[in-house]
Amino acid sequence: MVDRYLARLIAVPLAATLVIAAMLLLLDKMLRLFDFVAQEGGPVSVVWRMLASLIPEYLSLGIPIGLMLGILLAFRRLATTSELDVMQAVGMSYGRLLRVPFYYAGALAFVNLAIVGFVQPYARYAYEGLRYELRSGALGASIKVGEFTKLGKKMTLRVERSQDGGRELSGLFVMAQGDDGKSLAVTAEHGRFMATDDPDTIILRLRNGSLVHNAPGFAAPRVLTFVNHDLPIDLPREEKFRLRGGRDGEMTIPELVRSGHKNGNPLLERARSRAEYHFRMVEVATMLLLPLLAVALAVPPKRSSSALGVFLSIVMIVTYHKVNEYAEALGSLGKIDPLIALWVPFAIFAGLIWWMYHTLAHKPGGQPIGALERSADKAWKWVRSRFSSDRKGKPA
Structure with a gap:
């Protein structure tokens, strides 16, 4: 007792x-x-x-x-x-x-x-x-709204607004440079990151925007408008965490x-x-x-x-x-x-x-x-x- x-x-x-x-x-x-x-x-x-x-x-x-x-x-x-x-x-x-x-x-x-x-x-x-x-960004850290974000070595992204936990983006500006001197400037009303079968690549699906495509052989940059446009993005290789x-x-x-x-x-x-x-x-x-x-x-x-x-x-x-x-x-x-x-x-x-x-x-x-x-x-x-x-x- x-x-x-x-x-x-x-x-x-x-x-x-x-x-x-x-x-x-x-x-x-x-x-x-x-x-x-x-x-x-x-x-x-x-x-x-x-x-x-x-x-x-x-x-x-x-x-x-x-x-x-x-x-x-x-x-x-x-x-x-x-x-x-x-x-x-x-x-x-x-x-x-x-x-x-x-x-x-x-x-x-x-x-x-x-x-x-x-x-x-x-x-x-x-x-x-x-x-x-x-x-290192391996967790898929969200894009910082209102700031220029580097995606790889030759791509820059800026987002005005972010909804749905960072999956739905609005007011996008993308600037990409190619190895052969080509450049691509894109503005879009909306965008979303999409997964692919390649774990080292993702797609930025843009909606309702315009793009300016320039290259050394062009007499003048090409300006196009689009309803949907997929922009592939190569993910940087991440070093594995130590044992x-x-x-x-x-x-x-x-x-x-x-x-x-x-x-x-x-x-x-x-x-x-x-x-x-x-x-x-x-x-x-x-x-x-x-x-x-x-x-x-x-x-x-x-x-x-x-x-x-x-x-x-x-x-x-x-x-x-x-x-x-x-x-x-x-x-x-x-x-x-x-x-x-x-x-x-x-x-x-x-x-x-x-x-x-x-x-x-x-x-x-x-x-x-x-x-x-x-x-x-x-x-x-x-x-x-x-x-x-x-x-x-x-x-x-």
């Missing part, structure tokens, strides 16, 4: 925090992606494909925070409603109550390992591929292990692969420490409802993540062995968490952040007293 009750208390804030964190990260990125795609003249649909490729990366960041806050808020509720005191009075220790949180931590650590080890590398490669295709693994973030964990211990690779490349491998493993291993940290920060002092522990938990997790990123950068440069750069801070962080949990669980009246709680309470009372005195001093 107690395990099911704890599981329900943890599940709701865990899921809510995970969804909110992922949505906030995606919304922040979405604004920048819309700006990037608009500048490149690409279709809006590519934004959603790029965001979908970023979901695994944001989940790997949101899962530890969700796990931390889910356990912390659940035990904080137990502590503020005195249910935690009742459970301890009937013989349930903190170790017994941590059984369910560790079930959550183990399951989510396995999920996170699968994400950062195997899913995220492929998703990141897909994201970089979309960026490359968008910059996956050009960056360490695009390699799976087994690939990082092989790259980091392959004698034929340069020392710097091996250092980068080892640093990336240890960074991912440390991030996953840290999740197994979060239940202890959450409980240590969840229980406020007696007769106190301070939420300092919630704020401190987020600060500690974010700070430790930044320390790991800095350690990974040092290890990838070969300045320090990645094993030392990443696992020594992990050992220090684990020692701090164990001391905080031991103080709460095994010392009578122990409060690991008691001094900070008292300081924060005094500061809050001082602010309230100053605010109330200022209000009383004002004339009615």
Whole structure:
């Protein structure tokens, strides 16, 4: 009964925090992606494909925070409603109550390992591929309205208006130059791009316009009007996107292990692969420490409802993540062995968490952040007293 009750208390804030964190990260990125795609003249649909490729990366960041806050808020509720005191009075220790949180931590650590080890590398490669295709025009980026656009080396197009997602064009001007000195200038009311059997060629079908055809042998340029006219356009050849693994973030964990211990690779490349491998493993291993940290920060002092522990938990997790990123950068440069750069801070962080949990669980009246709680309470009372005195001093 107690395990099911704890599981329900943890599940709701865990899921809510995970969804909110992922949505906030995606919304922040979405604004920048819309700006990037608009500048490149690409279709809006590519934004959603790029965001979908970023979901695994944001989940790997949101899962530890969700796990931390889910356990912390659940035990904080137990502590503020005195249910935690009742459970301890009937013989349930903190170790017994941590059984369910560790079930959550183990399951989510396995999920996170699968994400950062195997899913995220492929998703990141897909994201970089979309960026490359968008910059190179391989996605069929729309023509920029009101600007002269180069189609190949010897053709220029200008469009006044665009409808139907860029498929229907109006107010067209086309200027084309041939290798033999021939030139063609075309104006048309409407136009549409059409696919052909040749993947390297498309047709610009023009309607209701005029064309001026000139060549070295002509005494005067020929002027013609037309109802329909097809203008073939040779697509430029696009270089294929690089193979996956050009960056360490695009390699799976087994690939990082092989790259980091392959004698034929340069020392710097091996250092980068080892640093990336240890960074991912440390991030996953840290999740197994979060239940202890959450409980240590969840229980406020007696007769106190301070939420300092919630704020401190987020600060500690974010700070430790930044320390790991800095350690990974040092290890990838070969300045320090990645094993030392990443696992020594992990050992220090684990020692701090164990001391905080031991103080709460095994010392009578122990409060690991008691001094900070008292300081924060005094500061809050001082602010309230100053605010109330200022209000009383004002004339009615």
